Amino acid sequence: MAPSNSAPRRFVQRYGVLLLAVVVAAAVWASATGDIGVRSPLSGAVVLLLAVFSGWAAGTIRTRRWPVFLAAALGWLVLAAAAAGVVASYQAGLRLRGRRLAIYLAGAAVVLAGGVVIGVQVGGVRRITTATTGNVLLLAACLVGLPLVLGLWVRARRDTLAALRDRAERLEREREAHADRVRAEERTRIAREMHDVVAHRVSLMVVHAGALEVTAADPATVEAAALIRTTGRQALTDLREVLGVLRQAEAAVVPERGLDALDELIGESRTAGLRVSRQDEGEPTALPATLGRTAYRVVREALTNVRKHAADAETVVRLRYLPDGLEVLVRNGPSESGSALPGAGQGLLGLRERVELLGGRLEATPADGGFLVRALIPLEGAT
Structure with missing residues (x-):
């Protein structure tokens, strides 16, 4: 119709x-x-x-x-x-x-x-x-009365339809606002449950690692327990930050790490057993904080994937300073053990979105039996 x-x-x-x-x-x-x-x-x-x-x-x-x-x-x-x-x-x-x-x-x-x-x-x-009287009355009705009444009826109908349309739009806005409130409440509930469950498990892991660090006699075991305890505490901190966003309960925003913390990140990966080296190319310059945080996230996610899928592989982290941006490259060689931890692949998807928001591009692809993650982040999008 x-x-x-x-x-x-x-x-x-x-x-x-x-x-x-x-x-x-x-x-x-x-x-x-x-x-x-x-x-x-x-x-x-x-x-x-x-x-x-x-x-x-x-x-x-x-x-x-x-x-x-x-x-x-x-x-x-x-x-x-x-x-x-x-x-x-x-x-x-x-x-x-x-x-x-x-x-x-x-x-x-x-x-x-x-x-x-x-x-x-x-x-x-x-x-x-x-x-004549009869014709005057008839003409008054035909020339003035009937057209006038028709116009009034059409106007009333339009006003009614406009009022109904406004009401429908208002109800739609109220429905969307209610849906937003429901989603916010659901996020808060999920965040609370995640915090209660995950934080409890990680806390137990940290406690047991601390006890093992104190009681173990083997230096390698003590070092591994200390690493587990430190990593667990950092995981709890990261968990609170992420869940704080979901719950919208954090009064202050905790600043994210940038390139100044990259050496610390690589050191933690080496302590965990990865063979990681860092290479810088070009003239280092002051970069916007947004670009630095994004580059740090790229390296962190890439090294996390290396620990999951190729913990015994040689890995190179390369920062290339360009006149109009920064290129971040993380390449690992082939793994000899073939063992890998499960993963959902959501980290790289989130990284790609973050990099593209700054006008850059992210490449994640197998290379020479290993894996390559390359991000090109322009200065223009980060300023």
Whole structure:
């Protein structure tokens, strides 16, 4: 149904006013020549002029009202033509309110009374048509009453539809706000449960690692226990930061690490057993904090993946300082053990989104039996 109705609606919207102007002009001409009204004794030039003016006035109703009101008065008083009057009454009901509508009704009454006076003076058919009591009442109903009521009804219908539309939009906004509140409450609940469960398990791990560090006699075991304890505490800190965002309960934002903490990150990875080396190319320059945090995240995620999938592989972290940005490259060689921890691959997806938000690009692909992560981060997007 919608496609079949759209074409006529577009036609009316585009050509409706033009058609109305033509119809009004033709109706005034026909009325003045006696085809559908009282024949006028005026010359054809005067009749044509009034017909053209009436059509032009009807064609301007979307932007101006007074021309059609003037054409209605002149058409009725001079030619006893009703076409412009019908359009004027409909527009009055559609657009005028309160005092302006009352002024229009008073003006219409004056025009009808003037038509009675002119009809009495002219006599003949004009008198019978416009000056007898029955015809005057009938003309008042047809020229003013019915078009005015129709305009009022259309306006009331439009106002009702607009009110319903506004109400629907308001309800939609309220529904979205309610959905946002529900999601926020659900995030808070999930964050609380995650904190209670994960933090408890990690805390137990830290406690047992601390006990093992104290009681173990083997230096390697003591070093491993210390690493587990330190890593567990850092994991608890990271967990609180992440869950604090979900719960929106942190009063202050904990600053993220940047390139100044990269050596510490690489040192932790070496302590965990990775064979990692760092290489810098180009002239190091002061970089925006956003770029530094993103580069740090790229290296951290890449090294995490190396620990999961190729803990025994040689790994290189390379920072290449460019005139317009920074290139971060983490490459690991092939793994000899073939053992790997499970992973969902969400870390690289999040990194790609973060890098692309700064206008850069991220590449993560197998290379020479190992794996390569390369990020190119421009200065322009980070400033």
